[in-house]
Amino acid sequence: MSDVKHIKLPDGSIEKQTTTLNLGPTHPATHGVFQNIVEMDGERIVSSEQTVGYIHRAFEKIAERRPLYQITPLTDRLNYCSSPINNMGWHLTCEKLLKVKTPKRVDYMRVIIMELARIADHLICNSVVGVDSGALSVFLYVMQYRELIYEIYEEICGSRLTTNIGRIGGFERNFTNTAWTKLDKFLAEYPGVLKEFENLLTRNRIFMERTIGAGPISAERALNYGFTGPNLRAAGVDYDVRVHSPYSSYEDFDFTVPVGTTGDCYDRFLVRNQEMWQSLSIIEQAKQKLEQFKGAEAEVYHADIPEYYLPEKKDVYTKMEALIWHFKIIMGETAMPAGEVYQSVEGGNGELGFYLISDGGRSPYRLHFRRPCFIYYQAYAEITKGAMLSDAIITLSSLNLIAGEMDA
């Protein structure tokens, strides 16, 4: 000690023994804008503090100024990796408020869209876990196949990422033949890709060493922290909104809910992979069910509720009745019931809830989004305590945090 006395050290640095490190808000290892200020003892994390809100966009305030059908674009931008699920969740909320019953065919079409979105979401998350553990090529490989999903979206609604898909009561148009062809192409090609993706990572020694035991959470703590979705299931709780409170006719489908045991990064990875297989099977089932509709039934793509369903633009220009309804809906002349509704859907990363209070006006009196990753990100400080910094980075990506959803 004596020979280093002439070196002038900052005050308190000898007593402190730990290093403060700032990660974010634009750190490349945090996929999104979060700030983590970590206190490190060597390579281990002693404590950390999270700051969020770097892209707070005031969705809930905007929603109070907008009619129901204009809120769909906002929901796109919550979890932008799986926008269609958010869109459908919002439509289901409105339909619950308006007591609209959608035809079975619409439900099945929605299921196809939602499960495609789930695959896209999990695919991004899992390949990014690969990137953070050093396997960049997997990411580059599967990104091509996410494009196939985006092409299907594009064929159905004209947009790739922020889809704004569907209307209250159904879809804006029927799925075209091209969309079905593209879906078939996807269903034919994707299982092979997913298999290869799994082959590359699941039993890969390096990947296993990096992820097993990284960022674990027990089922009890996970529940107390409000975990939902794949992260909760990885901890061993089989809670899935699709099963517990089925919406959009999920009760007609046969699928299993994969669960993990330890809730670490590896379990989360496996649960997501398994869910992609389940989603594929659900899409196949939905396709089969849709083929059973014959005649006029096979052309139904929205509920028969002219007072809430925005008519097709083509009809608005050519048909008197459609024009009248269009005018009435846009000008807020249709009756809106007062009441409060909570509707949740199984989003890409958990239970996405919509709490809507309507006072009978054309826009919501209050709309609150239950954003799953905002709620479970609180646990990050506890999960990573005592972990290595590099494990904390993998944990961050395997939790599937989406900044847009977190900050609303």
Next chain:
Amino acid sequence: MALTNEFIKGKLTEKFGEGVYSFEEPYEMLTFESHKDDNLKVLQFLFDDEDLKFQFLTDICAVHYPDKKGSELAVVYHLHNLVDNVRIRFKVFTGIEQPDVFSATALYQSANWMERETYDFYGINFVGHPNLKRILNVDEMDYFPMRKEFPLEDQTRIDKDDEMFGRGGSIW
């Protein structure tokens, strides 16, 4: 024994009597209120009771009703019993002059950020919260933006180019 809405209501009135009121069932979800000082007791009872076991906190949010004098702000809890798969909604109302509500962080870890968010938007002061400060907005913000009297846009801001966007008075 099925955990029906009537059963939950019976249990609650048996325990709290007049302390819980305004039972409703909008869209099949049991909704009730209590006095704001009792909110922790009610939550604790719902958490601990052997039959009820509402141990999963789905959501906390607030609502502003400017017309209800004396109880302008409502704090809404959504609770979920994951075993029997039943959801309930629980509300407490508080005046806007002194919006103090007890914090549920001791019961649910997840309440921490949800309460911070509610504070950030509505200024509800959660008594007993370990770290009650703004979470989404900048720390310097001096008002609670989700209250109804505040407009969507910040009126004092200078980063808007009104002429470029057709806002303001010079478009004609």
Next chain:
Amino acid sequence: MSRPVRFNIHPKQPDIHDNIALAEMPEGVQGEGYFATGLERALTLARKNSLWPLPFATSCCGIEFMATMGSHYDLSRFGSERLGFTPRQCDLLMVMGTIAKKMAPVLRQVYLQMAEPRWVMAVGACASSGGIFDTYSVLQGIDQVIPVDVYVPGCPPRPEAILDGFMRIQELVHNESLRRRNSEHYKALLGSYGIQ
């Protein structure tokens, strides 16, 4: 139905021999074993074809940027194989996504850390103008805090649009005079943002 806007009405013939794209040779004098051209031409040619982008991705547009970078659209074809994640090494700041008021000082800090010459591209409606979020918390366009060279519209823009924006940046880089960054005009521009 004919559309008001048509794309690719003058399709360009790709200038590719044996599947290798070559940069166009600048004007100059050449003979056996030598080639002479202006310093400016040589430098801008090099800069143009090796831009290092710094992705400042905050939200949805960042996901489309992932697609742009990925194997399908492949930004690397334009000479930006390497994404630098540190502002000190990068030439091009690509701002993708909503910038909230809370984020604005961070963005400005990142810009200040970049070395001259630096270019900025605002990708998407939010970065360009605030987009649909005309609210108390969102900055109405990043040009309120830093100067921007190219705006890419869209919410989010397709990868093709991002690539087009990138090529426009390349054009700017190619045609920029070496003295521009020392000019009074440029200093005045930065001065209007309070940057010395």
